[in-house]
Amino acid sequence: MSSGKYDDRGNKDLSLGNARGMGTATPVKQGGKSFPSTGGPFLAGENMTGGYGAGPDILHDCTIAVDRGEIAVIVGPNGAGKSTGMKAVFGMLNLRQGHVKLDGEDITQLSPQDRVAKGMGFVPQTSNIFTSMTVQENLEMGAFIRTDDIRPTMEQIYDLFPILRDKRNQAAGELSGGQRQQVAVGRALMTKPKVLMLDEPTAGVSPIVMDELFDRIIEVARTGIPILMVEQNARQALEIADKGYVLVQGRNAFTGTGQELLADPDVRKSFLGG
Numbered sequence: 001m002s003s004g005k006y007d008d009r010g011n012k013d014l015s016l017g018n019a020r021g022m023g024t025a026t027p028v029k030q031g032g033k034s035f036p037s038t039g040g041p042f043l044a045g046e047n048m049t050g051g052y053g054a055g056p057d058i059l060h061d062c063t064i065a066v067d068r069g070e071i072a073v074i075v076g077p078n079g080a081g082k083s084t085g086m087k088a089v090f091g092m093l094n095l096r097q098g099h100v101k102l103d104g105e106d107i108t109q110l111s112p113q114d115r116v117a118k119g120m121g122f123v124p125q126t127s128n129i130f131t132s133m134t135v136q137e138n139l140e141m142g143a144f145i146r147t148d149d150i151r152p153t154m155e156q157i158y159d160l161f162p163i164l165r166d167k168r169n170q171a172a173g174e175l176s177g178g179q180r181q182q183v184a185v186g187r188a189l190m191t192k193p194k195v196l197m198l199d200e201p202t203a204g205v206s207p208i209v210m211d212e213l214f215d216r217i218i219e220v221a222r223t224g225i226p227i228l229m230v231e232q233n234a235r236q237a238l239e240i241a242d243k244g245y246v247l248v249q250g251r252n253a254f255t256g257t258g259q260e261l262l263a264d265p266d267v268r269k270s271f272l273g274g
Protein backbone atom coordinates (compact mmCIF):
# COMPACT_ATOMS: atom_id res chain seq x y z
CA MET A 1 0.00 0.00 0.00
CA SER A 2 1.29 3.42 -0.87
CA SER A 3 1.76 6.11 1.72
CA GLY A 4 -0.15 9.36 1.72
CA LYS A 5 3.08 11.32 1.89
CA TYR A 6 3.57 11.87 -1.80
CA ASP A 7 4.91 15.40 -1.99
CA ASP A 8 8.54 14.24 -2.03
CA ARG A 9 7.91 12.21 -5.16
CA GLY A 10 8.29 15.00 -7.65
CA ASN A 11 4.92 16.65 -7.64
CA LYS A 12 5.66 19.90 -9.34
CA ASP A 13 2.18 21.29 -8.78
CA LEU A 14 2.39 21.23 -5.01
CA SER A 15 4.22 24.54 -5.00
CA LEU A 16 0.85 26.27 -5.11
CA GLY A 17 0.53 26.84 -1.43
CA ASN A 18 0.85 23.53 0.37
CA ALA A 19 -0.39 24.56 3.79
CA ARG A 20 1.83 22.05 5.60
CA GLY A 21 4.33 23.70 7.90
CA MET A 22 2.67 27.08 7.53
CA GLY A 23 1.04 28.84 10.47
CA THR A 24 0.89 27.63 14.02
CA ALA A 25 -0.50 24.25 14.96
CA THR A 26 -3.85 24.66 16.66
CA PRO A 27 -6.33 22.08 17.85
CA VAL A 28 -9.41 21.77 15.64
CA LYS A 29 -12.24 23.37 17.60
CA GLN A 30 -15.11 20.94 17.13
CA GLY A 31 -16.84 18.11 18.88
CA GLY A 32 -14.91 14.99 19.80
CA LYS A 33 -11.24 14.30 20.17
CA SER A 34 -8.91 16.06 17.79
CA PHE A 35 -5.25 16.37 17.00
CA PRO A 36 -3.30 19.51 16.08
CA SER A 37 -3.82 20.63 12.50
CA THR A 38 -2.53 23.32 10.19
CA GLY A 39 -4.88 26.06 8.99
CA GLY A 40 -6.18 27.11 5.60
CA PRO A 41 -8.03 24.19 4.02
CA PHE A 42 -8.72 24.49 0.27
CA LEU A 43 -12.24 23.11 0.60
CA ALA A 44 -14.12 23.00 3.90
CA GLY A 45 -17.60 22.35 5.21
CA GLU A 46 -17.42 24.03 8.58
CA ASN A 47 -19.72 23.42 11.56
CA MET A 48 -22.43 22.07 9.29
CA THR A 49 -25.86 21.36 10.82
CA GLY A 50 -28.78 20.21 8.67
CA GLY A 51 -30.74 17.34 7.18
CA TYR A 52 -32.93 16.41 4.21
CA GLY A 53 -35.88 18.69 3.46
CA ALA A 54 -37.98 19.27 6.56
CA GLY A 55 -36.62 16.11 8.21
CA PRO A 56 -34.48 15.92 11.32
CA ASP A 57 -30.89 17.14 11.39
CA ILE A 58 -28.45 14.47 10.21
CA LEU A 59 -25.31 16.59 10.59
CA HIS A 60 -24.56 18.25 13.91
CA ASP A 61 -21.83 20.90 13.94
CA CYS A 62 -19.90 18.70 11.52
CA THR A 63 -16.65 19.84 9.93
CA ILE A 64 -14.86 18.13 7.01
CA ALA A 65 -12.11 19.67 4.92
CA VAL A 66 -9.19 19.05 2.61
CA ASP A 67 -5.96 21.00 2.29
CA ARG A 68 -4.03 21.73 -0.89
CA GLY A 69 -2.00 18.77 -2.12
CA GLU A 70 -3.65 16.38 0.30
CA ILE A 71 -6.00 13.42 0.52
CA ALA A 72 -8.63 13.66 3.28
CA VAL A 73 -10.72 10.65 4.18
CA ILE A 74 -14.07 10.45 5.99
CA VAL A 75 -14.79 7.18 7.78
CA GLY A 76 -17.33 5.99 10.33
CA PRO A 77 -20.09 3.46 10.88
CA ASN A 78 -23.04 2.95 8.52
CA GLY A 79 -25.50 5.80 8.75
CA ALA A 80 -22.99 8.14 10.40
CA GLY A 81 -23.74 10.84 7.85
CA LYS A 82 -20.63 10.53 5.69
CA SER A 83 -22.50 10.74 2.38
CA THR A 84 -24.74 13.44 3.81
CA GLY A 85 -21.63 15.46 4.73
CA MET A 86 -20.34 15.15 1.17
CA LYS A 87 -23.72 16.20 -0.26
CA ALA A 88 -23.74 19.19 2.08
CA VAL A 89 -20.31 20.29 0.87
CA PHE A 90 -21.50 19.90 -2.74
CA GLY A 91 -24.62 22.00 -2.13
CA MET A 92 -27.26 19.28 -2.20
CA LEU A 93 -28.51 19.99 1.34
CA ASN A 94 -29.93 23.11 2.92
CA LEU A 95 -27.70 23.81 5.89
CA ARG A 96 -29.35 25.36 8.92
CA GLN A 97 -25.97 26.32 10.28
CA GLY A 98 -22.41 26.32 9.06
CA HIS A 99 -20.54 27.34 5.94
CA VAL A 100 -18.84 25.82 2.94
CA LYS A 101 -15.68 27.53 1.77
CA LEU A 102 -13.67 26.97 -1.40
CA ASP A 103 -10.24 28.56 -1.53
CA GLY A 104 -11.35 31.07 1.10
CA GLU A 105 -14.59 32.03 -0.66
CA ASP A 106 -17.92 31.37 1.07
CA ILE A 107 -19.93 29.25 -1.40
CA THR A 108 -22.65 28.12 1.03
CA GLN A 109 -25.42 29.63 -1.11
CA LEU A 110 -24.23 28.30 -4.48
CA SER A 111 -26.04 25.53 -6.38
CA PRO A 112 -24.12 22.31 -7.18
CA GLN A 113 -23.87 23.45 -10.83
CA ASP A 114 -22.28 26.71 -9.77
CA ARG A 115 -19.86 24.79 -7.53
CA VAL A 116 -18.80 22.69 -10.53
CA ALA A 117 -18.18 25.91 -12.45
CA LYS A 118 -16.03 27.08 -9.51
CA GLY A 119 -13.88 23.95 -9.80
CA MET A 120 -15.49 21.25 -7.69
CA GLY A 121 -15.73 17.70 -9.02
CA PHE A 122 -18.03 15.20 -7.29
CA VAL A 123 -18.40 11.48 -7.87
CA PRO A 124 -21.52 10.29 -6.03
CA GLN A 125 -21.81 6.81 -4.55
CA THR A 126 -24.44 5.54 -6.99
CA SER A 127 -25.63 6.31 -10.54
CA ASN A 128 -22.29 7.93 -11.30
CA ILE A 129 -22.05 6.82 -14.96
CA PHE A 130 -24.35 6.56 -17.99
CA THR A 131 -24.43 2.79 -18.46
CA SER A 132 -25.89 2.76 -21.99
CA MET A 133 -23.31 5.23 -23.31
CA THR A 134 -19.78 4.29 -24.30
CA VAL A 135 -16.81 5.05 -22.08
CA GLN A 136 -15.79 7.89 -24.39
CA GLU A 137 -19.30 9.36 -24.45
CA ASN A 138 -19.29 9.32 -20.64
CA LEU A 139 -16.07 11.32 -20.64
CA GLU A 140 -17.49 13.74 -23.22
CA MET A 141 -20.60 14.21 -21.06
CA GLY A 142 -18.29 15.05 -18.16
CA ALA A 143 -16.93 17.99 -20.12
CA PHE A 144 -20.36 19.55 -20.65
CA ILE A 145 -19.40 22.88 -19.08
CA ARG A 146 -16.30 23.30 -21.24
CA THR A 147 -16.06 25.19 -24.50
CA ASP A 148 -12.35 24.60 -25.17
CA ASP A 149 -10.63 21.56 -26.72
CA ILE A 150 -11.27 18.60 -24.42
CA ARG A 151 -9.03 16.09 -26.22
CA PRO A 152 -5.85 16.75 -24.20
CA THR A 153 -7.77 16.14 -20.96
CA MET A 154 -9.24 12.96 -22.40
CA GLU A 155 -5.75 11.74 -23.31
CA GLN A 156 -4.56 12.47 -19.75
CA ILE A 157 -7.44 10.42 -18.39
CA TYR A 158 -6.66 7.55 -20.77
CA ASP A 159 -3.01 7.73 -19.62
CA LEU A 160 -4.17 7.56 -16.01
CA PHE A 161 -6.68 4.76 -16.67
CA PRO A 162 -5.30 2.82 -19.70
CA ILE A 163 -8.11 0.25 -19.56
CA LEU A 164 -10.55 3.04 -20.44
CA ARG A 165 -8.63 3.74 -23.65
CA ASP A 166 -8.90 0.05 -24.59
CA LYS A 167 -12.63 0.02 -23.84
CA ARG A 168 -13.50 3.51 -25.03
CA ASN A 169 -16.07 2.31 -27.58
CA GLN A 170 -17.72 -0.17 -25.21
CA ALA A 171 -20.91 0.62 -23.26
CA ALA A 172 -19.90 1.65 -19.74
CA GLY A 173 -22.53 -0.71 -18.33
CA GLU A 174 -20.56 -3.69 -19.67
CA LEU A 175 -17.46 -2.85 -17.59
CA SER A 176 -16.45 -4.39 -14.26
CA GLY A 177 -17.16 -2.57 -11.00
CA GLY A 178 -13.61 -1.22 -10.69
CA GLN A 179 -13.57 -0.10 -14.32
CA ARG A 180 -16.91 1.68 -13.90
CA GLN A 181 -15.46 3.58 -10.95
CA GLN A 182 -12.57 4.63 -13.18
CA VAL A 183 -15.10 5.94 -15.72
CA ALA A 184 -16.87 7.85 -12.94
CA VAL A 185 -13.63 9.43 -11.68
CA GLY A 186 -12.51 10.13 -15.25
CA ARG A 187 -15.82 11.80 -16.03
CA ALA A 188 -15.40 14.11 -13.01
CA LEU A 189 -11.83 14.92 -14.10
CA MET A 190 -13.07 16.08 -17.52
CA THR A 191 -14.13 19.41 -16.00
CA LYS A 192 -10.49 19.95 -14.91
CA PRO A 193 -11.58 20.35 -11.27
CA LYS A 194 -9.50 22.13 -8.64
CA VAL A 195 -10.71 19.65 -6.02
CA LEU A 196 -12.27 16.20 -6.27
CA MET A 197 -14.86 14.65 -3.96
CA LEU A 198 -15.35 10.86 -4.07
CA ASP A 199 -18.11 9.02 -2.22
CA GLU A 200 -16.96 5.43 -1.64
CA PRO A 201 -14.91 5.00 -4.82
CA THR A 202 -14.08 1.39 -3.89
CA ALA A 203 -17.62 0.25 -3.04
CA GLY A 204 -18.21 -3.35 -4.05
CA VAL A 205 -14.78 -4.10 -5.55
CA SER A 206 -12.29 -6.80 -4.57
CA PRO A 207 -9.29 -5.98 -2.31
CA ILE A 208 -6.91 -6.09 -5.29
CA VAL A 209 -9.06 -3.70 -7.33
CA MET A 210 -9.39 -1.49 -4.22
CA ASP A 211 -5.59 -1.23 -3.97
CA GLU A 212 -5.39 -0.34 -7.67
CA LEU A 213 -8.07 2.34 -7.32
CA PHE A 214 -6.31 3.83 -4.29
CA ASP A 215 -3.06 3.95 -6.30
CA ARG A 216 -4.87 5.80 -9.10
CA ILE A 217 -6.41 8.19 -6.56
CA ILE A 218 -2.95 8.93 -5.15
CA GLU A 219 -1.82 9.62 -8.72
CA VAL A 220 -4.66 12.09 -9.23
CA ALA A 221 -3.72 13.81 -5.97
CA ARG A 222 -0.11 14.03 -7.17
CA THR A 223 -1.23 16.04 -10.19
CA GLY A 224 -2.18 18.74 -7.67
CA ILE A 225 -5.89 17.98 -7.14
CA PRO A 226 -6.83 17.71 -3.45
CA ILE A 227 -9.16 14.78 -2.76
CA LEU A 228 -11.93 14.53 -0.16
CA MET A 229 -13.37 11.02 -0.01
CA VAL A 230 -15.67 8.79 1.96
CA GLU A 231 -14.48 5.23 2.50
CA GLN A 232 -15.88 2.04 4.00
CA ASN A 233 -12.44 0.46 3.98
CA ALA A 234 -11.33 2.61 6.89
CA ARG A 235 -7.93 1.11 7.67
CA GLN A 236 -6.73 1.05 4.06
CA ALA A 237 -8.10 4.52 3.38
CA LEU A 238 -6.44 6.03 6.46
CA GLU A 239 -3.14 4.55 5.29
CA ILE A 240 -3.22 6.82 2.22
CA ALA A 241 -4.84 9.77 4.04
CA ASP A 242 -3.04 12.93 5.04
CA LYS A 243 -6.09 13.83 7.12
CA GLY A 244 -8.87 11.67 8.50
CA TYR A 245 -12.28 12.37 9.97
CA VAL A 246 -14.21 9.80 11.98
CA LEU A 247 -17.92 10.71 12.01
CA VAL A 248 -20.41 9.19 14.43
CA GLN A 249 -24.10 10.11 14.33
CA GLY A 250 -23.42 13.19 12.24
CA ARG A 251 -20.74 14.53 14.58
CA ASN A 252 -16.95 14.68 14.46
CA ALA A 253 -15.73 11.95 16.81
CA PHE A 254 -12.02 11.92 15.93
CA THR A 255 -9.93 14.11 13.64
CA GLY A 256 -6.24 13.77 12.89
CA THR A 257 -3.67 12.69 10.34
CA GLY A 258 -4.24 9.24 8.88
CA GLN A 259 -1.31 7.93 10.92
CA GLU A 260 -2.57 9.48 14.16
CA LEU A 261 -5.97 7.89 13.72
CA LEU A 262 -4.48 4.51 12.81
CA ALA A 263 -2.34 4.66 15.99
CA ASP A 264 -5.09 5.87 18.33
CA PRO A 265 -6.25 3.07 20.65
CA ASP A 266 -9.85 4.38 20.85
CA VAL A 267 -10.16 4.66 17.06
CA ARG A 268 -8.61 1.22 16.60
CA LYS A 269 -10.91 -0.41 19.13
CA SER A 270 -14.13 1.20 17.94
CA PHE A 271 -13.68 1.62 14.20
CA LEU A 272 -10.77 -0.43 12.91
CA GLY A 273 -11.51 -3.79 14.49
CA GLY A 274 -8.91 -3.61 17.29
Ligand SMILES: Nc1ncnc2c1ncn2[C@@H]1O[C@H](COP(=O)(O)OP(=O)(O)OP(=O)(O)O)[C@@H](O)[C@H]1O
Pocket residue numbers: 052055058076077078079080081082083084085
Ligand atom coordinates in the same frame (compact mmCIF):
# COMPACT_ATOMS: atom_id res chain seq x y z
N1 LIG B 1 -32.19 11.25 0.78
C1 LIG B 1 -32.37 11.08 2.09
N2 LIG B 1 -33.51 11.51 2.71
C2 LIG B 1 -33.69 11.36 4.04
N3 LIG B 1 -32.79 10.79 4.87
C3 LIG B 1 -31.66 10.34 4.33
C4 LIG B 1 -31.37 10.46 2.92
N4 LIG B 1 -30.16 9.92 2.68
C5 LIG B 1 -29.70 9.49 3.87
N5 LIG B 1 -30.58 9.73 4.86
C6 LIG B 1 -30.42 9.44 6.30
O1 LIG B 1 -29.28 10.14 6.77
C7 LIG B 1 -28.56 9.35 7.71
C8 LIG B 1 -27.10 9.28 7.31
O2 LIG B 1 -27.01 8.60 6.07
P1 LIG B 1 -25.70 8.67 5.18
O3 LIG B 1 -25.99 7.93 3.90
O4 LIG B 1 -25.21 10.04 5.09
O5 LIG B 1 -24.69 7.83 6.08
P2 LIG B 1 -23.31 7.18 5.68
O6 LIG B 1 -22.40 7.41 6.84
O7 LIG B 1 -22.86 7.66 4.35
O8 LIG B 1 -23.72 5.65 5.63
P3 LIG B 1 -23.24 4.45 4.68
O9 LIG B 1 -21.86 4.11 5.10
O10 LIG B 1 -24.22 3.37 5.02
O11 LIG B 1 -23.34 4.93 3.26
C9 LIG B 1 -29.26 7.99 7.77
O12 LIG B 1 -30.08 7.98 8.92
C10 LIG B 1 -30.08 7.97 6.51
O13 LIG B 1 -31.25 7.23 6.71
